[in-house]
Amino acid sequence: MWTGRSLLTMDGVDSGAARSLLDAAHRESWRGDELAGKVVANLFFEDSTRTRVSFSMAAQTLGAKVVDLTSKGSSVAKGETLLDTAWTIEAMGVDAIVVRSGDSGVAELIDEHTQCAVLNAGDGTHQHPTQALTDALTIGRSLGLSDGWDFGGLRVAIVGDVVSSRVARSNVGLLTGLGAEVVLVGPPGMAPSSLESMGCRVTSDFDSVLGECDAVMMLRIQFERGGGATLASTREYHARFGMNEGRLERMKDRAIVMHPGPMNRGVEISASVADGERSVVLEQVRGGVLVRQAAMAHAIGH
Numbered sequence: 001m002w003t004g005r006s007l008l009t010m011d012g013v014d015s016g017a018a019r020s021l022l023d024a025a026h027r028e029s030w031r032g033d034e035l036a037g038k039v040v041a042n043l044f045f046e047d048s049t050r051t052r053v054s055f056s057m058a059a060q061t062l063g064a065k066v067v068d069l070t071s072k073g074s075s076v077a078k079g080e081t082l083l084d085t086a087w088t089i090e091a092m093g094v095d096a097i098v099v100r101s102g103d104s105g106v107a108e109l110i111d112e113h114t115q116c117a118v119l120n121a122g123d124g125t126h127q128h129p130t131q132a133l134t135d136a137l138t139i140g141r142s143l144g145l146s147d148g149w150d151f152g153g154l155r156v157a158i159v160g161d162v163v164s165s166r167v168a169r170s171n172v173g174l175l176t177g178l179g180a181e182v183v184l185v186g187p188p189g190m191a192p193s194s195l196e197s198m199g200c201r202v203t204s205d206f207d208s209v210l211g212e213c214d215a216v217m218m219l220r221i222q223f224e225r226g227g228g229a230t231l232a233s234t235r236e237y238h239a240r241f242g243m244n245e246g247r248l249e250r251m252k253d254r255a256i257v258m259h260p261g262p263m264n265r266g267v268e269i270s271a272s273v274a275d276g277e278r279s280v281v282l283e284q285v286r287g288g289v290l291v292r293q294a295a296m297a298h299a300i301g302h
């Protein structure tokens with residue numbers, strides 16, 4: 001999970017390190033000066049609301065200074081490479097770089113070529129490790145598993161455009177590392193059987209697994225990455241793969257509905273489910289700040 005001081009991937013996760021980070025996030029016992037004197041650079045070369053704001057809030061509440069950079073308004077827009085940008089930021093004395101990019105592998109690239117701690121805030125279709133930690137924190141807290149974070153016996157469905165999803169890849173790594181069984185659900189173009197190589201079941205029959213699951217994580221169709229290109233209509237997609245009131249009634253009694261956001265209401269999730277009692281969407285958002293506090297305190301804290 002940790003590569004030196006950097007958090008890049010949930011592939012081959014160290015479950016002990018993950019549990020320790022989840023414990024730190026869950027305790028919420030920050031002094032407020034863990035990052036005093038540190039500078040964190042947010043390099044967001046792809047749109048974000050939750051991840052960008054929560055990394056900023058997490059760093060600031062622990063005493064760090066935060067500088068924000070996006071493609072628009074930076075010299076990236078003039079053709080500067082991401083590495084030149086990273087070296088420029090590093091030369092100014094930054095301690096940690098939080099990076100989001102539409103290209104898979106960018107966080108690793110910056111980590112290899114700088115001395116800064118690098119926190120991957122989502123790279124292409126590859127990984128989004130702090131989102132997976134946020135989701136695990138939410139599952140553990142919602143289902144009473146925060147004492148030990150042992151997810152043995154839990155079944156989690158991840159439903160939708162799995163193949164485009166870095167959130168799904170990071171969640172498979174982390175949740176299976178904590179002991180859960182993960183089932184990937186979607187039409188074959190979005191959840192191909194080849195994804196079984198990640199160590200999970202794959203099915204296109206949502207209703208056959210719905211009643212067995214303790215948590216159901218809905219994913220947005222990533223139209224910007226070519227997801228859903230072969231869909232007949234979003235209405236038909238919702239009928240087969242959407243979370244709605246009818247499906248909610250067939251879930252286990254204590255099962256929760258999750259979504260990493262941003263949601264497309266009426267497509268993968270109905271508005272009434274998104275805003276309903278089983279939905280933990282806003283708990284996920286709140287947990288995002290806690291997880292990013294824990295990650296940055298571990299990476300560069302004192």
Ligand code: CP
Binds near residue numbers: 048050051262
């Ligand atoms: N879940 C997530 O990464 O959301 P943002 O794109 O808003 O950061």
